[in-house]
Amino acid sequence: xxxxxxxxxxxxxxxxxxxxxxxxxxxxxxxxxxxxxxxxxxxxxxxxxxxxxxxxxxxxxxxxxxxxxxxxxxxxxxxxxxxxxxxxxxxxxxxxxxxxxxxxxxxxxxxxxxxxxxxxxxxxxxxxxxxxxxxxxxxxxxxxxxxxxxxxxxxxxxxxxxxxxx
Amino acid sequence: xxxxxxxxxxxxxxxxxxxxxxxxxxxxxxxxxxxxxxxxxxxxxxxxxxxxxxxxxxxxxxxxxxxxxxxxxxxxxxxxxxxxxxxxxxxxxxxxxxxxxxxxxxxxxxxxxxxxxxxxxxxxxxxxxxxxxxxxxxxxxxxxxxxxxxxxxxxxxxxxxxxxxxxxxxxxxxx
Numbered sequence: 001x002x003x004x005x006x007x008x009x010x011x012x013x014x015x016x017x018x019x020x021x022x023x024x025x026x027x028x029x030x031x032x033x034x035x036x037x038x039x040x041x042x043x044x045x046x047x048x049x050x051x052x053x054x055x056x057x058x059x060x061x062x063x064x065x066x067x068x069x070x071x072x073x074x075x076x077x078x079x080x081x082x083x084x085x086x087x088x089x090x091x092x093x094x095x096x097x098x099x100x101x102x103x104x105x106x107x108x109x110x111x112x113x114x115x116x117x118x119x120x121x122x123x124x125x126x127x128x129x130x131x132x133x134x135x136x137x138x139x140x141x142x143x144x145x146x147x148x149x150x151x152x153x154x155x156x157x158x159x160x161x162x163x164x165x166x
Numbered sequence: 167x168x169x170x171x172x173x174x175x176x177x178x179x180x181x182x183x184x185x186x187x188x189x190x191x192x193x194x195x196x197x198x199x200x201x202x203x204x205x206x207x208x209x210x211x212x213x214x215x216x217x218x219x220x221x222x223x224x225x226x227x228x229x230x231x232x233x234x235x236x237x238x239x240x241x242x243x244x245x246x247x248x249x250x251x252x253x254x255x256x257x258x259x260x261x262x263x264x265x266x267x268x269x270x271x272x273x274x275x276x277x278x279x280x281x282x283x284x285x286x287x288x289x290x291x292x293x294x295x296x297x298x299x300x301x302x303x304x305x306x307x308x309x310x311x312x313x314x315x316x317x318x319x320x321x322x323x324x325x326x327x328x329x330x331x332x333x334x335x336x337x338x339x340x341x
Binding site for chain 2: 053055058059062063067068069070072073074075076077078084086087088089090110112114119120121122123125126131132134145157
């Protein structure tokens with residue numbers, strides 16, 4: 001009798017553990033940042049354009065994101081930031097800021113959502129082919145590599161985890 | 167299809183997955199044509215106001231608006247349960263139970279439809295082009311997001327632009 005009760009309790013315990021293993025927490029998602037150096041990341045994520053028209057650049061960023069299938073989540077023209085999400089799994093944040101006297105720079109940062117985890121995308125090809133090339137076409141201007149000499153970039157925006165996932 | 171992609175990509179790195187998800191939609195050009203209309207006005211504010219009203223009429227809540235760059239974002243939630251899907255899932259559960267295993271019945275419970283709208287002056291200087299793109303995220307009966315897709319039905323865009331044109335007292339031209 002005692003043994004049966006104990007066995008049942010043990011089984012219940014094992015079941016509880018097994019079931020818990022399948023759970024993923026939606027509330028606390030871990031952020032995995034790139035291990036690349038800040039200089040390396042900037043070279044991957046930033047480009048300069050020969051224009052001083054920040055509004056036009058921001059509009060081009062919006063049009064490019066829309067073309068690529070992203071939906072805009074937040075946009076702040078006065079600061080030049082835009083945040084967009086594609087298919088509930090890829091978030092792109094872009095900042096448009098003046099660079100020197102004659103240029104405007106665009107810095108992009110992408111995060112990929114997984115179950116309980118968000119990973120920063122740091123593949124140079126991703127930014128080049130799936131953002132800056134189409135953006136450059138939309139701007140009718142070439143996207144120039146930034147060397148960092150004239151940059152007056154605002155402090156890089158921290159990954160925004162306060163925004164609810166769509 | 168997307169779910170299958172998600173399952174297959176289980177052993178890929180985040181960069182690999184980003185390269186797949188980040189790709190432009192296959193029929194990007196046709197999609198742009200479907201999602202865009204030109205209006206004979208240079209006043210993009212008039213169009214944005216009309217669009218906000220149209221979306222509200224359709225039950226959307228405006229979540230973001232930036233007149234300076236002609237952007238409007240709205241969303242609405244809607245039940246997505248279909249009795250056929252539910253019945254099939256319950257049937258599957260009973261079938262699994264008969265074989266001594268368990269199948270957790272899963273079906274679409276809710277969907278969030280989102281729309282991003284951007285009004286851009288056309289280079290000719292006489293028209294404004296409006297692009298509206300709708301997408302949706304489906305949540306299942308367990309409360310988890312499990313499917314997301316761009317909405318590609320031409321009728322949806324046709325109807326939206328008709329309503330927008332009527333609201334703005336302007337004619338919508340296809341591009």
